[in-house]
Amino acid sequence: MxxxxxxxxxxxxxxxxxxxxxxxxxxxxxxxxxxxxxxxxxxxxxxxxxxxxxxxxxxxxxxxxxxxxxxxxxxxxxxxxxxxxxxxxxxxxxxxxxxxxxxxxxxxxxxxxxxxxxxxxTIQLKTRLGAFAGVSNNVYYTNPDNTILPALGVEFEIIDDVKLKRHALVVRFKQLLESDDYDFSYSEFSLNYRFKFIKSTKIDVFVNAKVAAYSYASRDVTFINSSGNEERITGSGGDLQAPGAFGLGADFALGNGYLTFSYNDIVAIGLESSDEFPVDFTLGYKFNL
Structure with a gap:
């Protein structure tokens, strides 16, 4: 961290x-x-x-x-x-x-x-700061009932309008909140790279690659394991990872900034996933600084 x-x-x-x-x-x-x-x-x-x-x-x-x-x-x-x-x-x-x-x-x-x-x-660095909210079933942790949790967060984006117009570096903080059915909370700081394969004055569509992340999870989860026995996982801790996770997103020009939508962590090469289909959507707004 x-x-x-x-x-x-x-x-x-x-x-x-x-x-x-x-x-x-x-x-x-x-x-x-x-x-x-x-x-x-x-x-x-x-x-x-x-x-x-x-x-x-x-x-x-x-x-x-x-x-x-x-x-x-x-x-x-x-x-x-x-x-x-x-x-x-x-x-x-x-x-x-x-x-x-x-x-x-x-x-x-x-x-x-x-x-x-x-x-x-040579370079014209510009920055954007925004906040977002969404939902996630966090398929990269034990989630026996595939519970969808609310997500909140902020992101800070760095872009260059001259030499690297289609590229961006993003520092992101994301927080998953526990629910009554699923005693699990999750915090993550991540460093992301975005390639904007569609770029115009009105809309940017991009691929997001999560390069590095520090995550901290707290959980008390009871589930039936593959042997048919009840198993319980408790405790908390953090980990620095290189998840190699990929997602998609789009920024829509609106006012002095962008309405931004993203489908996060569709696949992660460096993390083990459950068999559930990933549900990780966020919607937010970011300002030009």
Missing amino acids: KRILFLFCFITTLISYSQQEYTIDGQTYILKTEVKGPINLLWNSIDNEYRYFIKKGASITELKNTKKNGVYQEEYKTTLKAQAPEATLPIDKVKLTLPSLSKYVINYNKQVDPTYTSSSE
């Missing part, structure tokens, strides 16, 4: 955002600096809406894409051209999204300053 907690703390200390207060057209905003250079790209989520700004010298201009008669006006392209008149970069395919704007601004900065380098090209 100490190893996983240390890893969690280490990862979170690596992640930081440059934020500063700006006054633009009489309004004060706290904005993150995504790209620095001859022109800067600033952004933040304000009132559940992503807002983007270009800073050149002391001037800051918002990039907008208003809708008129059902058609987007794409004013941000005109703004980019005005702020970067020296650029000979194609702008037709630039989208009002952080990755697309970042790429354009970085390329512009390189064009006007041959010595310019940007760490944004």
